Amino acid sequence: MVDSPFQELLDATPVARDERVIDGIRTVWFAYGDPAAPPIVLVHGYRGDHHGLETIAAHLAGHRVIVPDLPGFGESAAPADTGIDAYASWLVAFVAAEAPGAPVLGHSFGSIVVAAAAAAGLDADRIVLVNPIAQPALEGPQRILSRFTLGWYRAAAAAPEAVGHAMLSSPVIVRGMSLVMTKSRDRAMRRWIHDQHDRYFSAFASRESVVGGFETSISTNVGHYAADIAQPVLLVVADRDDITPLAAQRDLATRFPDARVAVLHGTGHLVHYEQPDQVAARIRRFLAEAPAA
Numbered sequence: 001m002v003d004s005p006f007q008e009l010l011d012a013t014p015v016a017r018d019e020r021v022i023d024g025i026r027t028v029w030f031a032y033g034d035p036a037a038p039p040i041v042l043v044h045g046y047r048g049d050h051h052g053l054e055t056i057a058a059h060l061a062g063h064r065v066i067v068p069d070l071p072g073f074g075e076s077a078a079p080a081d082t083g084i085d086a087y088a089s090w091l092v093a094f095v096a097a098e099a100p101g102a103p104v105l106g107h108s109f110g111s112i113v114v115a116a117a118a119a120a121g122l123d124a125d126r127i128v129l130v131n132p133i134a135q136p137a138l139e140g141p142q143r144i145l146s147r148f149t150l151g152w153y154r155a156a157a158a159a160p161e162a163v164g165h166a167m168l169s170s171p172v173i174v175r176g177m178s179l180v181m182t183k184s185r186d187r188a189m190r191r192w193i194h195d196q197h198d199r200y201f202s203a204f205a206s207r208e209s210v211v212g213g214f215e216t217s218i219s220t221n222v223g224h225y226a227a228d229i230a231q232p233v234l235l236v237v238a239d240r241d242d243i244t245p246l247a248a249q250r251d252l253a254t255r256f257p258d259a260r261v262a263v264l265h266g267t268g269h270l271v272h273y274e275q276p277d278q279v280a281a282r283i284r285r286f287l288a289e290a291p292a293a
Helices: 007-011 050-058 084-098 109-119 143-158 161-168 171-181 187-200 207-219 246-253 276-288
Strands: 015-022 025-032 039-043 064-068 104-107 127-130 233-238 259-264
Touching: 007 050, 015 084, 025 050, 025 084, 039 050, 039 084, 039 109, 050 064, 050 104, 050 187, 050 276, 084 109, 084 207, 104 109, 109 127, 109 207, 127 276, 143 161, 143 207, 161 207, 171 187, 233 246, 233 276, 246 259, 259 276
Parallel strands: 039 064, 039 104, 104 127, 127 233, 233 259
Antiparallel strands: 015 025, 025 064
């Protein structure tokens, strides 16, 4: 295992594992920090698990940071339905059970899940979307890669079980994705990011979970729900994001009733690894804002 550049902080952050059945799905989550502190819920991206957001959690001292594994990923059980409405229903139920009224953050695919849940009545006082998916994946700057990935996933779904699973968890595919999205030039940082992806990017519950989740991730985007989200929204975006360009993020912000944008420079879609301290700083400023009249 490769140590994180933030390992000292991670080692000093208390963490507790818990699980229960949420919306019919055995759900595992991890809570970081002081159990008595105000809660905030973080929702990770596609194919990741709670590990991807724990460095942001460690930078949010003074909060109880709750990070569930999405259904079908990490330690959570596979869902019967991988449609966006099912993910949103699960998140509404999870927040109602564990942190009603708390701020909720979603990264990447998690931004779509959070946005859909917020539009469906999520009990959260504020919404934070990190590297939100602002436009259809098959129309964005990585549309060729997205189409290739869709074809690869569908081929894996049609193959025999063992072959399909091997295709989906291929170390070559995982490392290629990691190389494309990592922007840091720091060698220690790059080694850690690649190790994180090698360890956790293939921790999915079933072939159906990962294929169905991908099809959902490219079939919708945050823009579909923006107008129906009443809570104040913070978009934390990056100037080198390969998934959604900065201009599309600024356009997305105009679709919410109440939104603001924080731009991080010199990083891309992996801000949760490369600049977790900066993400946490923007979150703190946002949470400190006075409520709108």
